[in-house]
Amino acid sequence: MQALGRHLLLELFDCDAEALNSLEVVKTSMVEAAKRAQATIVDVIFHEFNPFGISGVVVIAESHLAIHTWPEYRYAAVDVFSCGDVLQPQAAADHLMEQLGAARASGVELQRGIFVNSPMAMPHKPMAVRG
Amino acid sequence: MQALGRHLLLELFDCDAEALNSLEVVKTSMVEAAKRAQATIVDVIFHEFNPFGISGVVVIAESHLAIHTWPEYRYAAVDVFSCGDVLQPQAAADHLMEQLGAARASGVELQRGIFVNSPMAMPHKPMAVRG
Numbered sequence: 001m002q003a004l005g006r007h008l009l010l011e012l013f014d015c016d017a018e019a020l021n022s023l024e025v026v027k028t029s030m031v032e033a034a035k036r037a038q039a040t041i042v043d044v045i046f047h048e049f050n051p052f053g054i055s056g057v058v059v060i061a062e063s064h065l066a067i068h069t070w071p072e073y074r075y076a077a078v079d080v081f082s083c084g085d086v087l088q089p090q091a092a093a094d095h096l097m098e099q100l101g102a103a104r105a106s107g108v109e110l111q112r113g114i115f116v117n118s119p120m121a122m123p124h125k126p127m128a129v130r131g
Numbered sequence: 132m133q134a135l136g137r138h139l140l141l142e143l144f145d146c147d148a149e150a151l152n153s154l155e156v157v158k159t160s161m162v163e164a165a166k167r168a169q170a171t172i173v174d175v176i177f178h179e180f181n182p183f184g185i186s187g188v189v190v191i192a193e194s195h196l197a198i199h200t201w202p203e204y205r206y207a208a209v210d211v212f213s214c215g216d217v218l219q220p221q222a223a224a225d226h227l228m229e230q231l232g233a234a235r236a237s238g239v240e241l242q243r244g245i246f247v248n249s250p251m252a253m254p255h256k257p258m259a260v261r262g
Contacts (some may be wrong), residue, residue, distance in 0.1 A: 005203055005208055009138070011244065045174050045190060057188045057195060059176060064186065068194050068212065070135055070244065077136055077243040079210070081199065112208040113142065113201065 004113030008089040010078040016101030021071035026054040029099035032059045033092035034065050062087050076100060134196060134262030135244030139220040141209040158184040160230035164223035165189045165196050193218050207231060230260035
């Protein structure tokens with residue numbers, strides 16, 4: 001069965017609470033994670049919430065990475081959505097675990113856009129950004 | 132079992148290919164979907180890919196909505212990630228199905244950030260944006 005996208009849902013537990021509450025740390029870690037996964041970064045958008053937590057998305061030519069942090073629970077939810085065979089979600093996961101000090105992690109990888117009876121090879125999303 | 136986040140993964144099939152290839156249609160549909168879900172919109176970011184497809188994220192105070200479209204397959208992958216009890220992902224899903232002309236759809240809702248043994252009530256993410 002072939003799919004258009006791969007979607008890693010990563011749960012990071014027992015992280016460094018200070019790291020999870022720092023916009024700079026979270027943003028820098030996510031951008032570097034995207035680079036290590038071999039992603040082509042298109043846009044980066046991060047916000048800090050009051051009193052706790054960071055939300056951010058790295059839009060990549062191959063789809064996106066997203067994070068939401070709960071410093072008060074030392075927990076972060078990370079998504080790595082990709083299409084094509086180039087991206088290495090594991091490299092992104094490894095970097096984030098290290099930078100955010102995650103003592104425990106769990107993950108699930110899902111396939112998105114499965115066409116059960118498709119006779120065609122599934123091309124990956126074109127890489128060029130028009131606008 | 133209580134969780135910090137709810138994550139709806141929505142698969143839209145047999146959509147209107149023209150709608151899926153229009154940055155304006157996809158963006159407008161996603162922003163309105165976020166509003167109908169009762170989300171507080173923080174940021175909106177959409178890109179058009181060459182030759183096909185739109186990727187976009189609506190960052191909301193309650194987490195995010197994301198979409199990736201494959202007009203050539205008449206398929207779109209949608210994520211509605213939320214925390215708290217306010218958001219109504221179903222309203223977002225209904226609106227997107229209608230606007231993108233999805234003849235078929237399937238969805239899975241996952242819980243993110245489950246703390247099995249937590250004695251605490253799980254608060255939702257604070258709504259105010261700091262920066």
